[in-house]
Amino acid sequence: MVGRMAPTPSAGLHIGNIFSCLIAWLAAKSAAGRIILRIEDVDRERCRQEHIDTILFDLERLGLVWDNEEILYQTSRTEAYDRACDALKGAGLLYPCFCSRADLHAASAPHRGERFVYAGTCRHVTGEERETLCRSRRFALRLEVPDENFIIQDAIQGSFTQNLAHECGDFIIRRSDGIYSYQLAVVVDDLAQGVTQVVRGVDLLECAPQQEYLRKLLDPTAKPLSYAHIPLLLDENGRRLAKRDRDIGVSGLLEHFGTVERLLGHLAHLTGLRSTAEPTTVQELLDGFSFEALQGKQSITWKMPGE
Numbered sequence: 574m575v576g577r578m579a580p581t582p583s584a585g586l587h588i589g590n591i592f593s594c595l596i597a598w599l600a601a602k603s604a605a606g607r608i609i610l611r612i613e614d615v616d617r618e619r620c621r622q623e624h625i626d627t628i629l630f631d632l633e634r635l636g637l638v639w640d641n642e643e644i645l646y647q648t649s650r651t652e653a654y655d656r657a658c659d660a661l662k663g664a665g666l667l668y669p670c671f672c673s674r675a676d677l678h679a680a681s682a683p684h685r686g687e688r689f690v691y692a693g694t695c696r697h698v699t700g701e702e703r704e705t706l707c708r709s710r711r712f713a714l715r716l717e718v719p720d721e722n723f724i725i726q727d728a729i730q731g732s733f734t735q736n737l738a739h740e741c742g743d744f745i746i747r748r749s750d751g752i753y754s755y756q757l758a759v760v761v762d763d764l765a766q767g768v769t770q771v772v773r774g775v776d777l778l779e780c781a782p783q784q785e786y787l788r789k790l791l792d793p794t795a796k797p798l799s800y801a802h803i804p805l806l807l808d809e810n811g812r813r814l815a816k817r818d819r820d821i822g823v824s825g826l827l828e829h830f831g832t833v834e835r836l837l838g839h840l841a842h843l844t845g846l847r848s849t850a851e852p853t854t855v856q857e858l859l860d861g862f863s864f865e866a867l868q869g870k871q872s873i874t875w876k877m878p879g880e
């Protein structure tokens with residue numbers, strides 16, 4: 574069992590990311606597996622070294638220590654992404670897409686409600702027209718997807734089915750500015766790092782079918798990943814917690830709670846992992862850990878004690 578913590582350093586960790594990393598860590602460690610850390614900075618313009626520094630510092634002070642000696646940074650992986658892209662191109666599965674703008678955010682993990690289905694416009698641009706456009710325009714590369722249902726068996730959300738052609742459409746592998754997409758980077762890195770279990774927010778559940786499809790294309794011998802998509806922590810208005818909200822960053826939380834143990838106790842109680850908010854450590858939370866408390870939940874309201 575190899576799990577991963579895969580934060581994007583476009584900001585520091587907030588309580589939602591802490592919860593993801595905590596569950597990923599507990600799931601791997603409670604199964605006597607390894608947990609690896611990967612910094613998902615593929616979209617380098619959105620990422621900052623100062624955020625990487627605080628993420629590493631915060632994970633360590635929470636006790637979420639990783640097992641890989643060398644942290645994998647996606648910005649150092651361009652050659653591996655090039656190779657994967659060439660393999661897909663060689664198999665005739667990619668085509669240039671000249672549609673503007675829509676692809677610009679494709680290197681970020683899309684969040685729920687942001688998905689749109691690509692109509693396949695540029696799939697039908699062929700022959701001379703394609704060549705002429707390629708010479709004169711910048712283009713993204715899209716992967717042709719089949720009209721097929723993909724079923725994900727999720728340890729928390731149950732069975733999730735998506736028809737790639739109808740519910741997703743041909744998706745971006747490389748953006749027109751040359752940056753590889755989140756989907757490609759994640760799949761290549763999960764394969765390279767021998768990841769077997771993915772634990773992350775339920776907003777990324779709809780990416781799992783695309784990622785499984787891509788995974789099989791890049792390595793037909795790879796076993797499907799096991800997935801656990803955890804509920805999102807929302808504010809009392811049902812909105813996602815925003816990274817810019819300082820109160821839910823690690824430093825702000827520790828100012829409030831005083832100790833890591835008190836913060837973890839509150840989080841464990843609020844999310845149903847523990848029946849009381851007694852201060853605790855990640856090591857103690859390993860005892861009797863299972864996904865059961867999270868079963869079927871899409872969201873949990875984040876509240877500070879006494880709220």
Ligand code: GLU
Binds near residue numbers: 579580581613772777
């Ligand atoms: N880097 C993504 C995030 O921070 C997680 C991607 C993943 O787990 O596949 O939201």
